[in-house]
Amino acid sequence: MSTETACPLTARDYKSELKPVWCPGCGDFSVLMAITKALAETGRRPEEIAVISGIGCSSRLPAYTNCYGFHGVHGRALPLAAGLKLSRPDLLVIAAGGDGDGYSIGGNHFLHACRRNVDLTYIVMDNQVYGMTKGQPSPTTPPEWDSALAPGGTGLRPFHPLVIALAAGANFVARSFSGDPANTAQLVLEAIRHPGFSLIEILSPCVTFRPEDRNWAKRVHPAAVDETQDRARAARRVLTDDGFNTGILFRGDRPPYQPPYNPAEAGPVDFEVEFRP
Amino acid sequence: MKEISEFQRKACTIAMLGSGGAGVMTAAEILLRAAGRAGYYGLMTKSFGPQIRGGEAAAFVTLSTAPVDIQGDQVDLLFAMDWQNTERFAGELHISSDTLVISGLPGAEPPAIVAGHQPTLVEVNLKAMTRSHKGTRPNMVALGVVAGALGLAQETVNDLVNERLTAKGEDAMAHGTAAIELGYGEAEDLDFDPLPASDGDTPRWIISGNQAAGYGAMRGGVRFAAAYPITPATEILEWLAPRLQKAGGLLVQAEDELASINMIIGGAFGGAAVLTATSGPGLALMSESIGLAVAAEIPLLVIDVMRGGPSTGIPTKSEQSDLNIAVYGLHGDAPHVVTAPNSIPDCLFTAQWSTHLAESMQVPVIMLSDQSFGQALGIVDRPAELAFATRRQVATTPAAADYQRYAATLSGVSPMAIPGTPGGQYIADGLEHTETGTPSSGVADHNKQLEKRLTKVVDFDYGNHWAEIEGSGPAAIITWGSTTGPVRQAMQRIDPHGERLRLISLRLISPAQPDRLAKALAGCGRIMVIEQSQMAQFFGHLKAQFDLPIHADLYARPGPQPFRADEIAAKLEDWLS
Numbered sequence A: 001m002s003t004e005t006a007c008p009l010t011a012r013d014y015k016s017e018l019k020p021v022w023c024p025g026c027g028d029f030s031v032l033m034a035i036t037k038a039l040a041e042t043g044r045r046p047e048e049i050a051v052i053s054g055i056g057c058s059s060r061l062p063a064y065t066n067c068y069g070f071h072g073v074h075g076r077a078l079p080l081a082a083g084l085k086l087s088r089p090d091l092l093v094i095a096a097g098g099d100g101d102g103y104s105i106g107g108n109h110f111l112h113a114c115r116r117n118v119d120l121t122y123i124v125m126d127n128q129v130y131g132m133t134k135g136q137p138s139p140t141t142p143p144e145w146d147s148a149l150a151p152g153g154t155g156l157r158p159f160h161p162l163v164i165a166l167a168a169g170a171n172f173v174a175r176s177f178s179g180d181p182a183n184t185a186q187l188v189l190e191a192i193r194h195p196g197f198s199l200i201e202i203l204s205p206c207v208t209f210r211p212e213d214r215n216w217a218k219r220v221h222p223a224a225v226d227e228t229q230d231r232a233r234a235a236r237r238v239l240t241d242d243g244f245n246t247g248i249l250f251r252g253d254r255p256p257y258q259p260p261y262n263p264a265e266a267g268p269v270d271f272e273v274e275f276r277p
Numbered sequence B: 001m002k003e004i005s006e007f008q009r010k011a012c013t014i015a016m017l018g019s020g021g022a023g024v025m026t027a028a029e030i031l032l033r034a035a036g037r038a039g040y041y042g043l044m045t046k047s048f049g050p051q052i053r054g055g056e057a058a059a060f061v062t063l064s065t066a067p068v069d070i071q072g073d074q075v076d077l078l079f080a081m082d083w084q085n086t087e088r089f090a091g092e093l094h095i096s097s098d099t100l101v102i103s104g105l106p107g108a109e110p111p112a113i114v115a116g117h118q119p120t121l122v123e124v125n126l127k128a129m130t131r132s133h134k135g136t137r138p139n140m141v142a143l144g145v146v147a148g149a150l151g152l153a154q155e156t157v158n159d160l161v162n163e164r165l166t167a168k169g170e171d172a173m174a175h176g177t178a179a180i181e182l183g184y185g186e187a188e189d190l191d192f193d194p195l196p197a198s199d200g201d202t203p204r205w206i207i208s209g210n211q212a213a214g215y216g217a218m219r220g221g222v223r224f225a226a227a228y229p230i231t232p233a234t235e236i237l238e239w240l241a242p243r244l245q246k247a248g249g250l251l252v253q254a255e256d257e258l259a260s261i262n263m264i265i266g267g268a269f270g271g272a273a274v275l276t277a278t279s280g281p282g283l284a285l286m287s288e289s290i291g292l293a294v295a296a297e298i299p300l301l302v303i304d305v306m307r308g309g310p311s312t313g314i315p316t317k318s319e320q321s322d323l324n325i326a327v328y329g330l331h332g333d334a335p336h337v338v339t340a341p342n343s344i345p346d347c348l349f350t351a352q353w354s355t356h357l358a359e360s361m362q363v364p365v366i367m368l369s370d371q372s373f374g375q376a377l378g379i380v381d382r383p384a385e386l387a388f389a390t391r392r393q394v395a396t397t398p399a400a401a402d403y404q405r406y407a408a409t410l411s412g413v414s415p416m417a418i419p420g421t422p423g424g425q426y427i428a429d430g431l432e433h434t435e436t437g438t439p440s441s442g443v444a445d446h447n448k449q450l451e452k453r454l455t456k457v458v459d460f461d462y463g464n465h466w467a468e469i470e471g472s473g474p475a476a477i478i479t480w481g482s483t484t485g486p487v488r489q490a491m492q493r494i495d496p497h498g499e500r501l502r503l504i505s506l507r508l509i510s511p512a513q514p515d516r517l518a519k520a521l522a523g524c525g526r527i528m529v530i531e532q533s534q535m536a537q538f539f540g541h542l543k544a545q546f547d548l549p550i551h552a553d554l555y556a557r558p559g560p561q562p563f564r565a566d567e568i569a570a571k572l573e574d575w576l577s
């Protein structure tokens, strides 16, 4: 079967037939649209792409693409994606999921993925809530947000994923809003093209459990200053902004971690000499 | 009168003791290698005090003209560089009045655990000797004394010492040779029977269980590994890391076991044959994702080098107490395979076989090795080349419209599309799914996929590798893993012709093979199960899954003390009478 095709692929070619399980109005629909649009721009064919996720509403995303995909266990998308990319550097590997999946149960992997800097793009659909389990607070939920599991709010300071990513060594950090799919697609494409570990945090409202977040559309605004290569400046900016400024916040130049695959100069038989007494 | 087995007649056990930095491990390893070059079989085990580095240490070397899979019952020759904290080895150091004890520290009193048995005591003044020959090291003198007493060729020992010291230059080599010469000189005055003649220089291997496991997996095709360090499995990783690189593969150090298991799932999804190695605590962390590999049908090998548990337990000692978590520790109905090697060389075979099973059935395989194999060095016959024919079934030209990743085939195994293959795109999923991989919570889909995953594992033809069977007597001993060696030795002593006893050592722990076991037990009136687990996990498993006859007897006890042949021989004598 020939993989060549005369006409360029469009976003549709990266979408599967499957109908998403998401609630009407969920921000993740637009994120899916933006991702498929970006993929069409990469020039990579669907079979050369793998989309890896954990568990959550947002983590259902791989099945809605026409790429290879892995819907694994809660919180472990990043190591699975890293294992795939390290053993198959030829593939374009994307990890996707939610704030609970990536920052809570998968928090340790998040730190080490930033530090390891494998050439991956990590798309977090941050809705500041556990959507799939029906409305519990996540590490990015505001402290006063009332819920059945945390009556009166958690009282806990939300986690600053972008600052943490910067401190841990992520090579590209951006923020976007699902309500702006054109810009989101552009940012996803930039993230994919940038070597190393790229984090793109997409504010993607959960209309069912946090309907108040529909107003995010009014709050987001493009970053007032240009992107920087200076980690400290980027971190200061993210720490002091209102959490709604979008765009590329940091673009680093760390070389990606990809240990060389030496051509197989030895096979197991060659190690036999070591076992002579 | 008891018949004395070949092992007992010809085996000789040497212990070397010394405090940190004395170099007893180096000396003992050179001794083992010299014996290997001279055509003997051997086994070396190490025992350390609790200090991370520099505490007291004991090396045990058993040499024989017949294969050795356990330490001898008694120490025949003990060389103590000093007596610091020797009491620590009370449970391991078996001295008798026949033991020749050489003390390297004249005037120092041996502790009661040695002196109490009234052994023959000889003193060698290591300090005086190394002082009179500047540059010589006491451990090399001790090595010379022991090798001389055993009648090993001095030239062989010199060669080995020089090979170790080449990097340090001519002077160091000359001092090494001088130290060996001093030791051999001292040995002339000793009254000790040298080793019986060996078969000469037969090509043998010197290998640890951990190296053997790593090597077997590589022979099986493993080229990608991810792991988190843990005693006593780390040597597998340290052996593999540079060699995988040379063979065009890779080992990644993960941030934890949750990551390592998921990294190899990713690698296997990408088409590689993969492994991780860990011990009990790490296996516990991995169990959720091993369930994922069952559901998503990802082939992988997890080697658990068992240690005393639960929790951190006794990291440096062996126990057979991870059977339950390996066989029953996954959530849901999750068919997978659990294997266990029964000797150091079998770590190689079983790792290679396990890789083959994983790849052939697209299933996770847990191989239960243990510390007593992993960290012991053996001189063994060169393991045979094995060619396992089946590999992973791959969908090479899937047609997008009809490709069903999880097709319920007759065998249960369905061709897997590897990323990069056009038309094969599918989602590997831990959610229950249809044959194409679409999530489904329907009754029919769940039943179909459960059935598929069970069928492929249960109907697979494991051939005669499922167990090792020796002897044809009417009384059967069923055992597994590292308990096999001591049982085998005990049987050779009390039943050298295999007329009263029969040994059945299971290599395939799960899925259970009740029909095969029933056949292997044909004609047996009595059965005894022997294992190193307080809660008798193996016995429970046999009773639950294998139609074990109701009257089967049991000898089970926990680690950390290894089973001794005389301990089991006494049990069996008692049982048979």
Ligand SMILES: Cc1ncc(C[n+]2csc(CCOP(=O)(O)OP(=O)(O)O)c2C)c(N)n1
Residues within 6 Å of the ligand: A055, A056, A057, A058, A059, A074, A097, A098, A099, A100, A101, A102, A125, A127, A129, A130, A131, A132, A133, A138
């Ligand atoms: C080990 C484990 N613990 C708990 C769960 C239950 N669980 C499923 S999704 C989820 C949270 C998802 O939140 P998030 O990642 O933010 O995704 P969202 O649904 O908001 O998109 C939890 C707790 C699980 N599947 N596995």
Ligand code: SF4
Residues within 6 Å of the ligand: A021, A022, A023, A025, A026, A027, A028, A057, A058, A127, A131, A132, A205, A206, A207, A208, A209
């Ligand atoms: S629960 Fe929230 S996050 Fe989940 S699909 Fe519905 S709107 Fe989206």
Ligand SMILES: [Mg+2]
Residues within 6 Å of the ligand: A056, A098, A099, A100, A125, A126, A127, A128, A129, A130, A131, A138
């Ligand atoms: Mg969420």
